[in-house]
Amino acid sequence: MSSIGLLSRTAVAPVSRDVHSVLGARSTTSVHRLRKSRRMLSRNHCKIAHGVGKREILPVNHQSISVTSTRMLTGRGFVRMLLCIALATTLYAEAFGQPIPGFGVIGGATINMPDAGFRQLGSFPSCCPEFTSGTGTGGQFGGWLERRIADRVSIVGRLMLSWDNVSFTDDESSFVADLRDTPRVVPALFRHQLQSSHAAIAIEPLVAFTLFDRTSLVFGPRVALGVSSRFRQTETLVEPADFGSFVGSGRVWIDNSGDIPSTPAVAAWLTSGLRTTFNLRSDESLTLTPELTYSYALNDVSQGADWKPHALRLSVSLGWHGSSLPPDTLVPTIQAPAIAVSEPVKPPAPKIRLKVYGINDDGTVIPDPIIERRETKVINLHPMLGHVYFDDNSSVIPERYLRGTDRAIRDTLTLTSMEALHGELAIIALRMKARPQARLRVGGMTANTATDKGAELARSRAEAVAAKLRDLGIESERIEVITGDRLFTATRMSDTSERVLAIEENRRVEISCSDEVVMGPISLGSIDISVFPKRIRVADSIVSSSPLTVSTDLRLDDTVVSIPRARDAQGASGDVDLTSIVTGSASRSLNVKVTATDSAGQTGQEVLSIPIRRQDTAISKTTRSGELQVERYGLVLFDFNTANIGPHHMLIINIIKSRITPTTTVAVYGMTDRAGSDDYNRLLSLRRAREVARMLGVKDVAVEGLGEDSPQFPNQLPEGRAANRTVIVELRSKAP
Known part of the structure; x- marks a missing residue:
């Protein structure tokens, strides 16, 4: 018989209790048994096998255990x-x-x-x-x-x-050792x-x-x-x-x-x-x-x-x-003789028939309406201002810009317009990292007043903005700090009562870049929710033999809204506006309940459920009006008291032109900040709108000057007034 060797489950090892082996020789057919302790029944017992002329594996000593349960239920x-x-x-x-x-x-x-x-x-x-x-x-x-x-x-x-x-x-x-011919390991x-x-x-x-x-x-x-x-x-x-x-x-x-x-x-x-x-x-x-x-x-x-x-x-x-x-399962009972007692016969409870109609904006009626709750993911393009405004005689970046920067670092797509305005430093830094050849120029200004003046203060403001950009990951050699008395166009007010507004706007730092993409418009995301039809009308018919008290309620989730009724007893309700009710809810149905109680205290009730269908879309637009798609762009910023379009505006103008098709209707609305008289601002906004319409090169453009009547940003802040010197371009075309 050939010599015996043993292998553990993972490697060759001396004889132990934790092995699997196969032993063999050529000459005989007898079976040999490796005698081991009954401890092999434990968790780490071994499995050893040997044979002559064939490969066999030894069993653990055990017995088959069979116990019959006596806890049985048929x-x-x-x-x-x-x-x-x-x-x-x-x-x-x-x-x-x-x-x-x-x-x-x-x-x-x-x-x-x-x-x-x-x-x-x-x-x-x-x-x-x-x-x-x-x-x-x-x-x-x-x-x-x-x-x-x-x-x-x-x-x-x-x-x-x-x-x-x-x-x-x-x-x-595991592994076993085959020693029948030449020793070897077998999986x-x-x-x-x-x-x-x-x-x-x-x-x-x-x-x-x-x-x-x-x-x-x-x-x-x-x-x-x-x-x-x-x-x-x-x-x-x-x-x-x-x-x-x-x-x-x-x-x-x-x-x-x-x-x-x-x-x-x-x-x-x-x-x-x-x-x-x-x-x-x-x-x-x-x-x-x-x-x-x-x-x-x-x-x-x-x-x-x-x-x-x-x-x-x-x-x-x-x-x-x-x-x-x-x-088939009635149980006989012995009943006492019934004593006839005359009781008044109650009238039947009120019976209600209920109908709900949808009402279109033009007054047409929709029977059996299905309410559509449309969620539109809107992507707006917002202009990059590139300004940071400072407090009087201060070179510390105001807190509103620091909060806006932190907010923009987390997410740029869901920013509001004001958050984007205050988070521009983070957006500029993000774009600079993607365009390594771009260079920034950061220039500081003062209001040139008794308390806010001097080149040192102007440079300190520029250095503060440059330091913040370096904190956001922009290398120092890519940032040039510049100062000067006439570095940028100063804001000047002809009305002395508004001179304080000009002072606020001149305490600023302006940022420009060698790469126009870095200072290009910002994409902002939001969700517009619209409801169709916007109104419903509840009509009921009630059969009752006595006077009634009637109430009508709308139930959506945990919200209950009572509907005013045209008549106290029965009939049609007034039109109910669904916009505020449905917009904030994710429910799939709106329940309309009419309850009628007669003079005897008997109550009838009817409930009608109106399905709500949700539609989610992702589009680059702000509004759908019927079958029209409406896009609005607020992408052109003007210097104070000017209507001139310069080379830096052309990137924005070209974006708008790319969205215009032969069937698109174009409208241009000019706007201003609050500085100046109403008449002057209306004329200035009209000049701005006409200049943008001329650059778009489209015939039959509707042009209107809104002046300061429809501000897009708060006029109380200098950056808000600067952002309001804009033009809104509205494109109308058939919705896809």
Whole structure:
């Protein structure tokens, strides 16, 4: 016989307890057994094999364990128990004058989703696997009772017989040594499998909360008394597939079966899910209810094993609801002779017929409307001002610019116009990093007043802005700081009462760049929400034999809006504007409720649900008007008291020209800041609008000067006044 060598699972090693080996020689066919201690049954036991003339693997000394559970419950007995409970409940309700609760049967399938991490069950021997994830199916069947305790709340009790099967598999890669001819290492694969079956009687005391008309949320505990819990655990040599065996037991090493040890007497879960009820009869006495629930286990299946039996359950219940028993289960009762008592006959409760109409802007009526809530993601182009304004005799960058810079660093697309105006330093720095050849010029100015003047103050302001740009990652050699008395055009006011506005605007730093893209317009994002139709009208017809008190309400989520009525009794309501009601809600329906109460206190109610359809679009525009697409650009900034278009405006003008098609209608609106008289500002804004229209080169352009009447930015701030010296270009074309 050839010499014997051993290999561990991961490398060649001396003889140890944790090895897999195959031994062999050519001359004989006898089988040899390596005698080891029974400690091989422990978690780290070894698997040794040898053979002569063939390759075999020695088994661990073990025995097959089979235990028969005595906790059994027949299906017939369980059904009898359900019938007894249902009959006792109905007899009790009849005897004491209580309404009979709804009852029925429930059954369904279970998808077992165990969360596990264990190596063995109790003291049963197991060689090194770790069972972490398993799969399995099962089912349940039983009965239920349900009683409504509030308008939208019911209590549900269930008694069920459940059965579940779970399977775990863990493949263990290892090595064996083949010493039959020339010693060599052969890869091996050992498959550890654990299969379990469980039967239990489960009780579910649940709460059902109605969410919609027929849909409810159910939640509560699930408690189960185990009837049986069985398992079988095997370890099988899978590879090499063409040779090798465990001596005495073929290719199966471990084969244990029996009751799962140390199972809890009572197991608990937390259960929640949704159900939808369908009426099988017009009087709602017979219902069919599909249900999907998830049960989160609170106990382990076996003490000492990390094994939580979570489960997803799909069930269907058949139920009967009524104030008396079905004909085939009536119980005879002895009734006392009835004494005739004359009671006044109550008139019938008010009956309501309800209709809702949509109203277009032109007054046309839409029967059976569907409300459309349109969300438009708007991308606007906003001009880059390139100015930083300072306080009197100060070279400290004002706080509003620091906040704007921090905001722009986080996100530029969702900035508001004012945030973009104050966050320009961050946007300039971001663009400079993308264009390494660009160079900046930063120039400081003063107001040249008694308290705010001098080249030193002007340079300090420019240096403060340059330092902030360096903090944002721009190299010093790419920034040129310049100063001078007439570096930029100063703002001058002819009206002495407005001289303070000019002083504020002259305390500034201006930024220019060798690359026009760096100082190009800023893309800003926002969401416009529109509602169509904007208005609805509620019309009702009420039949009643006595005077009425009528109310009409709109309900959207938790918001209730009362609708004024044209008549106290019945008829059409006034038109209701939906814009403020629907815009801020993500609900899929709007409920209209009419309630009528007669003089006898009887109430009739009718509810109509109007669907809300959401439409989301991503477009570069600000408005849709019917079938038109409207784009507005505020992209041209002018110096104080001028209407001149310079070379630095051409990038912006070309962007607008690229959006114009032969069918586009163009309108240009000129604007100014608040400095100057109303008449002068209107003429100045008209000059600016005409100059932009001339540069666009489009015929039939509508031009209007708005003056200071429609400011886009607050005139209280110097940067706001500078940004208001602009022109708005509006393009109208057919929406795509």
